[in-house]
Amino acid sequence: MITSEAIGDWNWEVTPNADGIRPVRAAETAVAVWNVLAGNGLAIPVGKTSVSVRSVGDSRDVRVRADGLSLEPDPLSAETALSRAVAEADSLEGDFVFDVRIECPGYWLERGVKHRAEKLFVIRVEAWKKSLLVVTLETYTDAWLTMDTRDREQSELYTENAPRLAAALEGISSLLGIAPTPGDPNRHATPTETGFEDPRIEGPAYDDSWGTFEVPTRSGLLRSGIPASEDEYQEITDHPVRYFTVQRDGQTVGFLWASAGDEAAGYEPRTAAGDRAFEAGSEWLLRLRTAHSCGLNALAALTWAAQNPPRPEIDLIVEKAPQEAPSLDFLEDLSGRY
Incomplete structure (x- = not known):
């Protein structure tokens, strides 16, 4: 990881x-x-x-x-x-x-x-x-x-x-x-x-230290560059999620996701991509906030954001249709491994 x-x-x-x-x-x-x-x-x-x-x-x-x-x-x-x-x-x-x-x-x-x-x-x-x-x-x-x-x-x-x-x-x-x-x-x-x-x-000092500490740390880093707001989707879900792979200049920087069962949506930075994963992620979170303010549900927001990237000149959504992951934990794990 x-x-x-x-x-x-x-x-x-x-x-x-x-x-x-x-x-x-x-x-x-x-x-x-x-x-x-x-x-x-x-x-x-x-x-x-x-x-x-x-x-x-x-x-x-x-x-x-x-x-x-x-x-x-x-x-x-x-x-x-x-x-x-x-x-x-x-x-x-x-x-x-x-x-x-x-x-x-x-x-x-x-x-x-x-x-x-x-x-x-x-x-x-x-x-x-x-x-x-x-x-x-x-x-x-x-x-x-x-x-x-x-x-x-x-x-x-x-x-x-x-x-x-x-x-x-x-x-x-x-x-x-x-x-x-x-x-x-x-x-x-x-x-x-x-x-x-x-x-x-x-034995490890903490069980699943990456999931326990790194995931909240990454979330904090993503939000540190944007103003606080209550106009956004839930950050966590127990349901399967659908997601798009986000690239900038040909490099995968993260995954834009939405819950298939409730009103949760967000972005998981690909940590291996470094600072640009978090810079891109902050902009995608702002895009999701826009969708939320327009009254879109989470899955509709996922599709809308993918069709309206924050920087069309450098952002690329890899898939034509969203992929499905069995859980948000699965997607977090993927974003932290490679």
Whole structure:
């Protein structure tokens, strides 16, 4: 399953020499960690980077901020967006925290088939001038676990993927000269120095943590970008659902659905598609609100919305007629797996 919140994380704290740590070294470290992931088949040469510089004493005092920078093939060569942001940060004098973050698309394997997630890992490097360099690696898939976050055993999947993660963690530790500190146990999994603990031994922290926590989190993310409203359909149903597959620019971003038995309708983001799944979903939810305000029942709203996409120039409904799923849970599961 692919999540919008991290399955687990690892941290490395590097003590600098007497000269301290300049932003350029932090950025070089982030790129070097990315190269370790790429060398183990866990990152591909695209991605998004953000940079910020904030005052140590006041986190609201942000001196440099650059979001959504493309991770170019040689990201720190002259005149790239990242190198310009780093140069601006490097020119500052004072006691600041430099923060660089890379969202890493990559592939996880299932029976030899590659499946792409737009945010397989996130690398974050913070440089506290003359005091500390903190490297954090987060992962957003349960492909490294013996049981997935819906409590299903996945031994073959684990065998295909876990060694790649272990090799990457070892490579990063070799690069930094220090072993990782695994992040705290969370509601999904327990990180270790080489990957994750086996949930078959102690049992998972929560039953169906993906369904219990991830589904509400995704719903919150979808609605965070649109105004609150009572003019909408129910969010959940116990009935079978009918749905359309939604694509943008040729990529499946989610599923527009309506209940076959009551007045529930909504949109399930395909988490592997990353931020664009949620951006598209917010717009489709607004389209459903329009249908609701016109008095359409849920199934009629599904058909109407499919015929009137929010962005006709880039939105595509794949099917000519809606497909049927036995439950909303089935569709949620589909949207989180691939």
